Amino acid sequence: MVQERQTYGLIRRKGAWSWLDVRGRRLGAWAFALNRLTGLGLVLYLVIHLLVLSLLAQGESRWNDFIALAKSPAFLFLDVVLFFGLLFHGLNGIRVALVGMGLGVERHKTLFWVLMAIGAVLLLLSAWKVFSSPAT
Amino acid sequence: MAEQTVQFKVFRYKQGERPSYQTYTVRVDPRTTVLRALEQIRQEQDGTLAFRHSCFHASCGTCGMKVNGREVLACVTNVLELSTSEVIVEPLDNAPLITDLVVDMGDFYARYQPAGMPMIRESEFLPDSQVPEGVEHHMRLENCIECGLCLSACPVAGSDPLYLGPAALAAAWRMVEEPRGRDPATVLAWVDHEHGCWRCHAAFECSEVCPSNVDPAGAIMALRRELTRRKIGQLFGKR
16 A cells, blocks of 8 residues: 655645535536535435434424424425435436446446436426425 | 736745745736746746746646646646636645645655556557558557646545555556556556545546546546456356
């Protein structure tokens, strides 16, 4: 394994920021950055989801209060954001997995746009379903 | 395009001092490259500005730097084609900084060694080409000019100092692709670890900035494909 030689004091290395710094970058870097962001977002969602479920242990009243909040338009919009994260991360993940196995490498940009087109249709359907479902 | 005045905001760093940016005003014409403009600054305004260059025609790979946030060879980057009134010039990322725009390429070069430095290859001829007698087989230089742009542009190299990097992995794939009597298994074992070809996350930025069409990202994926093929083969008893 190569050990980095540090003869000099300063290395312009951005650390994790280099994942998200897409200034002047192309499609692959944008997809990579968004994949990281949606991945972190989904982990955060999972934690919040578990915390919300813990309200069940605090009685029926607390749970009903939360359900009332969850039916507000702002909360429904967050559901659509969640669907966006799931769809982007999942579909781009399929591209990364295929390309990572050496499949479709030369067509990775086309693959990206095809999967994103599928994602856009699914997102629109999801949004329609979220906002049109009767509040019960 | 007539002659214009352009502001050059240049990264400055001297050992033991804090990094900073210094702005220079330069008159450029339609043929002025970033490298020519930097030479103009050094000759006419500030003799302390340090940068590296050699061939002036994208062959040597020594003038790699970041211009307006993007890795380029300064010798073939036209200033006016950038279409910005201010041109920001910075050294490459992910390499130790020596001074101003000069980085230490020692580690970068060292990472080629295990791949056997595949600097030359057998030349291919077109099927209908008339090859002069005596040159049926000759060698030509590989495309990689070891400029380091790929390592600087790689988002993974930005967070993993031990990552072998796109150029070294591309060199590894060249050796596996054309072993010339060597055992590819040695090189495959060298890249088959968490800081090797599996660290790449397919951002493809290395291939985007490569001035020599080496396509390091494609090479990394080819390494993975080969390793995957061999590992699956091993599952079924193949050696």
